[in-house]
Every structure is written in structure tokens, then in C-alpha cells.
Amino acid sequence: MKKGVMTMGILLSTKHGVNPAIPICYFCGNEKNEIILAGRLSNDAEAPKNAVWDFAPCDECKKLMEQGIILISVKDGQSGDNPYRTGGWIVLKEDQFKRIFKNSDEAVKKRCAFIEDSAWDTIGLPRMVPVR
Numbered sequence: 418m419k420k421g422v423m424t425m426g427i428l429l430s431t432k433h434g435v436n437p438a439i440p441i442c443y444f445c446g447n448e449k450n451e452i453i454l455a456g457r458l459s460n461d462a463e464a465p466k467n468a469v470w471d472f473a474p475c476d477e478c479k480k481l482m483e484q485g486i487i488l489i490s491v492k493d494g495q496s497g498d499n500p501y502r503t504g505g506w507i508v509l510k511e512d513q514f515k516r517i518f519k520n521s522d523e524a525v526k527k528r529c530a531f532i533e534d535s536a537w538d539t540i541g542l543p544r545m546v547p548v549r
């Protein structure tokens with residue numbers, strides 16, 4: 418296998434050059450207003466489209482996080498960094514959030530919380546909220 422070429426600090430892919438990709442926001446799943454030059458990846462792979470590259474929110478989510486906590490519904494029993502999402506997506510003001518959820522410090526710090534479907538429905542959060 419040929420080695421990549423180092424140019425301007427990017428190790429170029431022999432097949433895909435700077436290997437550009439538009440990153441997806443971890444929180445809302447929309448494309449961010451930025452481009453990633455992935456360069457040479459292992460096995461000289463093409464940079465994945467529609468992929469999440471980091472946990473930095475997009476501009477839109479960043480604004481919403483200043484206003485409140487983003488809640489995302491997930492399947493019961495799911496946890497970790499990438500739980501199975503079920504479509505619920507709302508923003509609660511911080512004081513509302515704290516009133517409903519105990520032990521909310523972590524989520525308040527992260528400005529985001531994954532809520533299991535059963536809890537989501539028990540609390541009576543709406544499923545479809547027209548945002549953006």
C-alpha cells in the first residue's frame with residue numbers, strides 16, 4: 418500500500434485527497450456548518466458521509482443549549498454515548514428540567530439528556546415538536 422503525502426499538515430489520501438466530509442451534529446443529526454478534511458484514514462478509506470465526528474454541538478444546538486436542556490428520547494434500556502433514538506426531541510428550560518428530574522446535575526452540565534421512552538411517556542413529553 419502506498420503511503421499518503423503530507424501537505425499543509427494534512428496527510429492526504431492517495432485515493433480521496435483531502436477526503437472532505439460534512440460532519441453531523443451529535444445532538445440534532447443535522448449537518449454542521451463546517452467541513453472536515455479527514456485526509457488519510459486507515460485502509461485509505463473514504464471519509465464517511467453522515468457521520469458524527471465529535472460531541473461539539475452545531476450552531477443551532479449551541480444556541481438552544483444556552484436557553485435550556487435538550488432532551489432526546491431513546492429506547493428503554495439504552496445507554497452510553499450512542500443510544501437508539503426514537504424521535505422525541507425537545508428543549509426544556511433549566512428550571513423546568515430540574516423540577517421534573519432528580520439528579521439532574523450531569524445533564525445540566527452537558528445541556529443534554531437521553532430519556533428512555535417509558536419515562537418520556539410517563540412524564541407526558543410531546544413526541545413531535547416543530548423546532549427549526
Ligand SMILES: [Zn+2]
Pocket residue numbers: 442443444445446447474475476477478479
Ligand atoms: Zn445540532
